[in-house]
Amino acid sequence: MDFDYDLFVIGGGSGGVRAARLTAADGHKVAMAEEFRMGGTCVIRGCVPKKLMVFASGYSEAIAEAKAYGWDASVGDFDWSKFQGKLSAELSRLESIYTRNAENAGVEILHQRATVKDAHTVVLADGTEKSAKHILIAVGGTPFVPDTVPGHELAITSNEVFDLKTLPKRILIVGGGYIACEFACIFKGLGSEVTQYYRGAQILRGFDDEARGHISELISEQGVNLRVGTDVERIEQRDDGLWVKASDGSEGDFDVVLYATGRKPHTQGLGLEAVGVEMGRSGEVVVDDYSQTNIPSIYAVGDVTDRIQLTPVAIREAVAFHETVFKGNPMKPDHALVASAIFTQPEYGSVGLTEEQARDQEPIEVYCAAFRPMQNAFIEKNHRVMYKLIVSKETRKVLGCHIVAPGAGEVIQLAGVAVKMGATKEDFDATVAVHPTMAEEIVLLKTPVRVTD
Template sequence: MADYDYDLFTIGAGSGGVRASRIAASHGARVAVAEEYRVGGTCVIRGCVPKKMLVYGSMFAEELEHASSYGWTIEGKSFDWPSLRDFVNNDVDRLEGLYGKTLEGHEVEVFRERATITGPHSVKLANGREVTAKVILVATGARPAMPDFPGVEHCITSNEMFHLEEQPNCLMVVGGGYIAMEFAGIFQALGSEVTVVNRTDRILRGYDEQIVERMLHIASGRGINFRMHSLIQRIDKDEDGCLVVDFGETNPVKVDQVLIAVGRAPNTEGLGLESAGVDLGKHGEIKVDEYNKTSCDSIYAVGDVTDRVQLTPVAIREGHAFADTVFGGKPRTVDYRAIPSAVFSQPPLAGVGMTEGEARSTYGNIKVYSSDFRPMKNIFSSHPERGLYKMIVDDTSEKILGIHMVGPESAEILQAAAVAVKAGLTKQAFDDTVAIHPSMAEELVLLK
C-alpha cells in the first residue's frame, strides 16, 4: 500500500465515516477523512441529536401544564425560543469537537473541505490537491429532498429548523415521515399552531397501522391539524413576510413558515463517481454488496448514501463492519433483520420486527397480544391519553415476530424488548418474567 498516499480515504465525516475511519486506523491503516461541512454528520449536527434535545425542551411544556396537579405553583412562566435554540446549538458545537478529537486521537488526518473522486484510487480536494488511496469510502449521507412547485424557495427544511430566528406562530409541516411528525410535535408543544400536510392518508409508513392511528388520535387531540390528500400548488410571500399556501382550493392558507419534510436524497451529485464506474440506483443511491463494496473494487460506501436502512446506528454498524473486513482481516456483514426504530413524536412510538399486517401476509396464522392502558403518569394530565402495546406472535412456534408500542418513553422501553425479538424468544419467556410494578414496561410481561 506504500504506492498510495493513504490506505483509506473517507469522504464524509458523519457517524458511519467516523466509525469506519477510526476502526480502520486502529487496525493500522493510514487514514484521511474529508468533510466539507462539519465533523459529526447529519445526526450530530442537524439531525437526531439536536432534534431529541428540542423534544426534551418541548416535553417540559407538558410537565408545566401538570405542575399544579403535582402540587407546584409556578408564576410568570414563559418560553424563550432563542434560549433553547442556542443551548442546543452550543451542545452541537461541543459534540463536533469530541468527534474531531476522536479522529485526532486515532491519527486520522482530517481535511475540512470538499473532496471528489477522480478515479478508482484518486481523490481531488477543493484546494486542488489530488491524493491517492488504496481504498476509498463514500459516507456522504443524505440531504432533505425538495418537491417542485412555484414558491418552494420560500420553504425551509429540517436543516434550517435548528437556526430559526423566531419561533413561528403558525407552522405548516409537509410530509408524513418521522421528521415531519417529530417537528410537528415539538413546535405544537412549544405553543405554535401546527398543520401537517400529506399527499396520502398514510402517516409513518412501515410502522404498525394500529399504533400509528393511536398516535394520530392523540396528536389531533393535542391540537395538531392534519390535512390528508393535499398537495401544494404554489406558495407566495406576502408583504408582511407571511407565506400564502395555495392548495388549488378556494381559500389559501396563511402561515409563518413551511417546513418541507418529504424524505431524503443521497448525496452523490458531483462526487465524480462516474469516473470510477460506480453504479447508482434510480434515486441516485450507491449500490453496494453485503460487504459495502460498490461496482468498483476499490470503492466502498456506507450509511444513507446507499440503498439500505437510513438510520444512524445502522451506518455505524456498516462502517465498523467495513473496516474490520477490509483492514482487520475479519469479514463481517450487517444483519438488517429486526432493527428497532422509534419516532420521537408526542407521544413517541417505537417498533421492532414485523407489523401485524406484515406478519399476517408472511405467516398467515398469528396471535396478537395487546395492552390498551392509561399510563400512571397521564393521570396528572387533563388529556385522557392511553398507551397501546402490541406483541405479534407466530401461532405455531409462539416465537415473537414483532413488538410495537405508543406511549411515554416507548423508545426507552423498546430497546430492551428488541433484544428478545432479535434473539428469537417466545411469548412464554415474557410470561415467565416477573413484572416491575408499577411501571409502563410491565405491560410487556402481562400481555393478554
Template structure:
C-alpha cells in the same frame, strides 16, 4: 500498501458512519484520511437526531410544567424563550463536534476540512485542487433533505435550517407524513405554534404498524395539531408582510409564517464524480453496494444513508464497523438488517421492532396479536386522557414474538431492551414467565394475555 498510494483508506464524509469506519480502520493499522466539507458529526450530530431530541426534551416541559400542578407543585405561569433553548442546543452540537474531532485525532486520522470528489478508482481531488491517491475509497456522505419541484418551494425551509430560526413562528405548515414531519409537528405545537401537517398521501408514518400510527394521529388531533391529507402542493406565494400563502390541490390555501419541507431525504451523491469513474447508482442517486458495502468499482465502497438501505444512524455506524473490520481487521463481518428497532420522537413517542401486523399477515401462515391499551399512571393523576398502546405480534406456529410496537411515554427507552428479546427469538411464553416489574408501564409487555 504500495508507496504509490498516499493512504490505505480515504473516507469522504465525517458523519457517524464515516468517523466509525475511519477510527476502526486506523486502529487496525491502516493509514487513513477523511474529508468533510462542513462539520464533523454529520447529519445526526449537527442537524439531525441529536439537536432534534434536545428540542423534544425542551418541548416536553410545556406539558410537564402543567402536569406538575396536579402533583402538588406551585408552578407559576412560565414563558418559553426560544433563543435560550436554540443557543444551548447549538452549543451542545459544538461540544460534540469537538469530541468527534478528538476521536479522529487520537486515532491518527488526517482530516481535510474541505470537499472531496472522486476523480479515479483510486484518486480523490480536494476543493483546493490537491490530488490524493488511496488504495480504498469509502463514500459516507449521507443524505440530504428533499425539496419538491413546486413553484415557490424556495420559500420553505428544511430540517437543515430549522435549528437556527430567529423565532418560533405563530403558524407553521409542515409538509410530509414521515417521522421528521411528525416529530417537528409535536415540537412546534408544544412551543405554542399553530401547526398544520400537510401530506400528499392519505396516511402518516407509512411502514409503521397501523394501530400505533392511528393512535398517534388521534392524540395529535386531540392536542390541536391539524392534518390535511391527499393535498399535493401547487405553489407557495410569499406575501408582502413576509407570510406565506400555500396552495394545494383540492384544498383551500393555508396562510403560514413558516413552511417546513419534511418530505423525505435523498442520497447525497450529486457532484461527487461517481458516474465518471463507473460507480453504479440507483434511480434516486443511491450508491449500489453488495453485502460487503462494495460498489461496482472494486476499490470504492459506501455506507450509511448514501446507499439508501436503512437510513438510521446506528445502522451507518454498524456498517462502518463491519467495513473496517472486514477490510483492515481480518475479521469478515456483515450487518444483519433483520429486526432493527426504530423510534419516532413524537408527542407521545413511538417505538417499533420486527414485523407489523400487515407484514405478519403477508409473511406468516398464521399469527396472533396481543395488545395492552392503558392510561399511564402519570397521565391519570395529571388528568390527561392520553392512552398508551403496546402491541405484540406472535407467530402462531412457533410462539416466537416477531414484532413489538408501542406508543406512550418513554416508549423508545422501553423498546430498546425488549428489542433484544425479539432479536433473540424469544417466545410469548418466555415473556409471560418473566415476573413483572411493578408499578411500571413496561410491565405490560409481560402481562398481555
C-alpha cells in the same frame, strides 16, 4: 503501486468517522474529507439537536400536568434565543469531540469537499488530488424538496430548522414521515400554531397501521391541525408571511413552511457515475453484503446506501467494513430486527415486523392493549398508550413489538434484545411484571385480539 493513503473517507458523519478511526488506530494511513462540519447529519442537523428540541418542547405539557396534580405552576413563553445559544454551544462541543477523537486516532482531516476521479483517486475542492488503496463513501443523505411546487424555494428543511432566528408563531409542516411528525409535536410543545399536511391517507407510512392510527389521534388531540390527503400547490411571499394554497382548495398564512418529505442520498456531483459506480434510482450507492460497490476499491456505508437510515446502523456497517477490508475478517452488517424510535409525544418504539408484514408472511396472533396509564387517569387526561405484540402461531416467536407511550424509545431498546434473541410469547408471559408501570402490560397481554391463518 504506492498510494498516498490506505483509506480515504469522504464524509465525516458517524459511519465515516468510525471507519476512519478504527482503520487509523490499526496503523494504516487514513484521510477524511468533510465539506461541512464533523459529526454529520446525526450530530449537527439530525438526531442530537432534534432530541434536545424534544426535551425542550416537553416541559409545557409537564407543567400543565404538574398544575393538575396540585402544584402552583405556570408556564410563560419559550425563550428561543436562549435555547439556540445553548444548542449551538453543545453542537460545537460535540463537533470538536468528533474531530479530536479522529485526529487522536491518526486520521488526517481535510475540511473541504472531495469528489471521486477514478477507482483510486479523489480530488479536493482546492484541486489537489489524493490517491488511496480504498475509498469509502459516507456522505449520508440530504432533505428532499419537490421542485415542482411554485415557491418551494421559500420553504426550509430539517437542515435549516435549527438555525431559525425566531420561534415561528405559525408553522406549516409538509410531510407524514417520522421527521415531520416529530417536528409537529416539537413546535406545538414550544408554543407554535402547527399545521401539518400529508398527501397520503395516513401518516408514518411503512410503520404498523394500528400504531400509525394511534399516533395520528394523539397528535390531533394535542392541537396539531393534521390534514391528510392534502398537499401544497403554491407558496408565495406576502406581507403577512408565507401564503400557501393547498390541494384541497384551502389557503393559509404561515411564518415558516418546513418541508419534511423524505431524504435522499447525497451523491449528486460526487463523480461516482463517471467512475462507473452502480447507482440506484434514488441516487443511492449500490453495494453488496460487505458494503462493496461494483468498483472493488470503492465502498459505501450509511444513509448514502439507502439500506436502513439510522446512525447505529451506519456505525455497524463501518465496523463491518473495517473488519472485512483491513482485518481479513469478512463481516456482513446485520440489518435484521433493528429497533427504532420516533420521538413524537408520546414516543413510538418498534422492532421487528408490522402486523401487515407478518400476516403476509405467516399465520399470526396479535396481542394489543390501549389504555390510559395511571399518571394520565389520575388527572383525567385522555391520552392513551399502546402496547402490541405480533406472534408467530407456529414458532410462538415474537415477530414484532410496537409501543406508543412516554419513554417508548427507552423500553424498545430492551424489548429489542428479547426479540433479537428469538423470545417466544411464553417467554414474555413467564416474566414477572414490574408494578405499577405502563411497560408491565408487555408481559400481561394474555388473549390475542386478532388471529390470522
